[in-house]
Amino acid sequence: MLRLWYEQPASRWEECVALGNGRLGAMPDGGVLKENITLNDITLWSGGKQDADSxxxxxxxxxxxxxxxxxxxxxxxxLMYKSFVCKGAGSGQGNGAKVPYGSYEVLGNLHLDYNYGVDAVSAKPSKYMREFSLEEAIARTSYTLDGTVYTREYFTSFDTDVLIIRLTADKLKKINIALSIDRPEQFKTALVGDELQMSGQLENGTNGKGMQYITRIKIKSEGGKLTAGKGTLQVKDANAVTIYLAASTDYRNSDFMNQSTKNLASAMRRKYSAAKLAHVQKYQQLFNRAKLSLGSDDKKSLPTDKRLVAFTADSNDPGLAALYYQFGRYLLICSTRPGLLPPNLQGLWANTINTPWNGDYHLNINIQMNHWPLNVTNLPMLNEPFYSLVANIVEPGTKTAKVYYNAEGWVAHVITNVWGYTSPGEHPSWGSFNTGSAWLCQMLWTHYIYTQDKTYLSKIYTILKGSAEFYLATLVKDPDTGWLVTAPSNSPENTFILPSGKMANVCVAPTMDNQLIRALFGYVIQASGELNTDEALRKKLQEAVQKLPPNQIGKDGRLMEWLQEYTEPDPEHRHVSHLWALYPGNEITPEKTPDLAKAARASLEKRGDQGTGWSLAWKINLWARLHDGERAYKTLQRFFRPTSVQGFDMQSGGGTYANLFCAHPPFQIDGNFGTTAGISEMLLQSHNGYVEFLPATPSLWKDGSFSGWCVPGAEVSAVWHNMIVSQVNIYAVADTKLTIKMPAQVSKAEVLQKGKYVPVQTSGDFFNITLKKGETTTIRFQ
Incomplete structure (x- = not known):
């Protein structure tokens, strides 16, 4: 059973388990006398549309x-600080709740006060357990108090789209509660009959008329008496209680008030058992698409918080990585939904008005890392919100391209939000980065590579083309080298020292820019050929690619981060942007570019093994691409370091909170997603044009299996013992021809054809499999 569990209530938000259904989120703390459940709606944002272009x-x-x-x-x-930044307050220096940029905000806090009819302080509960089932997306709390066993179940329904909480006891008339709801600001509560409501309107930074929201709460009481008064719902002497909470905002939904009413009524018409079953079945349609076993899971008997502590002393706990892999998939399933928004910096879950860094979408790695697991872990249907967010910034990005660069095409800089912000940030040291939009295109393209969906390719082509046209128009000739370069730009959030001794961030053609633009031009060249369009543009891009600065190796053997070999004041900086071409790009590989791979390794060594949470997650993937499974696992061990650091403390180094949220710190969900992708990368790679099993597998994962994992055009499953792959199954999601690398320590492969195994024809260490969409085949290795 895949679960998180604890022997005590949560003492802080980062210890609460996270529930979500792609829109509605809830984090109960499991308190015995008083319980707080933090509520979220993925669409609840302050701010509004604005023209921030200078x-x-x-x-x-x-x-x-x-x-x-x-x-x-x-x-x-x-000069850029005076002339080439956004107009107005920008992101509010990351505190944008009251300015037009806005912030993702907590929906509210649901309070449950429990009355046991005894002195619960002296009559302490026993057998306390708080758990969360990844396989059901249901949280539970249970304990014994004064001889009565109390149980709670919580889930945000994937079926009826409401939060449902069920309170029971093993004796009659033992449920006594008082329920209320609030949020830190901009709310009012009202009782309408037996329905408790909380509603309000957020700030938009201009006239106060921002987004509107509504929550509605009703209770079903089995036995006992339900009363309403003074902003509370109260139940006395009940045998069982079921609480229903519906919420809605007016984000792209003018009928939000009626929608919440309908959701609540629909949920309450069903029996609890039926509602629970429908929720689990719909959730499992997504969750059960991929599986992972890494052999031993004997540490699952430890509570999750204690398991993290134990892992720092003895990392021989393969089951923790398998649990974390599925936890990352769970978080992605639960923090996005087609038709809504992609997961933000905290996914779905926030507990403040001004979420750290506004809980927005950073384009210099964060929103991309949020989607790294999407394709390989078989959740392709969750790409739509990401696609829609990108599609919606093309129009404002076209204006920004013209205003700042007098260029065709479209651009977005380092941050964006639900309102379509594409201007530079408020300080050029970080806000001038403008190839994040190229990185967005790489993510769109990656989804096409996996799905081979030509209809989707036609849909994203204009986005890719517009981005390429922007960079084609803004690249300028470097007077010293003759290369086509970006200017101005920066290597995300990093600083260098000039020969004069002064420090700067803004530069010409940082390595990441060249890698991203080279990749983008390649996508458009390939896509225009496949779609038989834009031949003239294709030729221009082919010519421009040859003139982009190449990856360079410095005198110290490292891959250079900038066009010049500057000195860094912080050699262990958390960003490793110049290694983009190693991961998630595929321009640098040990097989095809061994010298550059060696230089990338030298850069990783210099960066060190420390870092913020998401930085460690990126390094796991980078070490995996270098086929160093032991180093990737060492970084994973560092990532799992338990931490209780709160607030903005990037110097303490990242780790993992007790509820398995990634500690930047503070909490940022990209580290969760990046680490799930890293675990995948250690066991399966396909970026080199062929499928490779166990490319960077540490010795502690000597036995295992996975199923439902994806490579371009297919789903694959594998089983291995003592680091030797024994069998692989392949299911084609499109007509596909796969090249497969013979796994280590095997000399023979047989493929199942018409009920018989026949030897495959190998060429060196490789062989090919051709499948029609919907076909399945099995390969045995000896």
């Missing part, structure tokens, strides 16, 4: 570029 910006671009080409990066950065 209208005079483009006229300063030539001067900025000239200063950069003269090596006066610090002066260029100063």
């Amino acid at each position: 209208p005079e910006a483009a006229k300063y671009l030539p001067a900025i570029r000239q200063l950069l080409f003269e090596g006066k990066n610090d002066e260029a950065q100063d």
